Amino acid sequence: DAKTTQPNSMESNEEEPVHLPCNHSTISGTDYIHWYRQLPSQGPEYVIHGLTSNVNNRMASLAIAEDRKSSTLILHRATLRDAAVYYCILRDRNNAGNMLTFGGGTRLMVKP
């Protein structure tokens, strides 16, 4: 799977929007962009994924650049419970059974 680059950490104030960037300049045409997050002392949990179009769900929105070389996870109103490490991961849709390869992720800190 192609590599992604994320900032090590970001800070946000509670109830403000958060934009978490991810660069994936070597993305291939069959790679989905997945986001997972890991709360302290827990296993990762799925957040959202997309291919080309922007995506929204109850947890977040995913904005994908037109050239697909970058994407942004948007939390519309950060809460203290959103403090976690957020991982941006590319997964080839032709290899649905493959494992996920985790990079360093972005540690999001939310201030009250």
Add this chain to the structure above:
Amino acid sequence: GAVVSQHPSRVICKSGTSVKIECRSLDFQATTMFWYRQFPKQSLMLMATSNEGSKATYEQGVEKDKFLINHASLTLSTLTVTSAHPEDSSFYICSARDARKNTEAFFGQGTRLTVV
């Protein structure tokens, strides 16, 4: 939604003993499960891929005789850390994906192993 249950969530064992960690997919079948290890302040590192009815595939540098994996059914994989040492202390996490669907991966709650 689909759930992966991992047990125990926390275990302390003496050096030289063995510890078994269970990973169950609760409402779907998983022909493949994955075992990760995470040291403090680090990311998840894949240890091995557990295949139902066949041998597990281990990542480079992971000792297969030390980390025994058994995937005897479509809903259960176990990881046994044999002859545990303090350096094996870590957070172990399993993952599974519904084999019938091209969906997201589901992760267990993780097992915090402390070897004393």
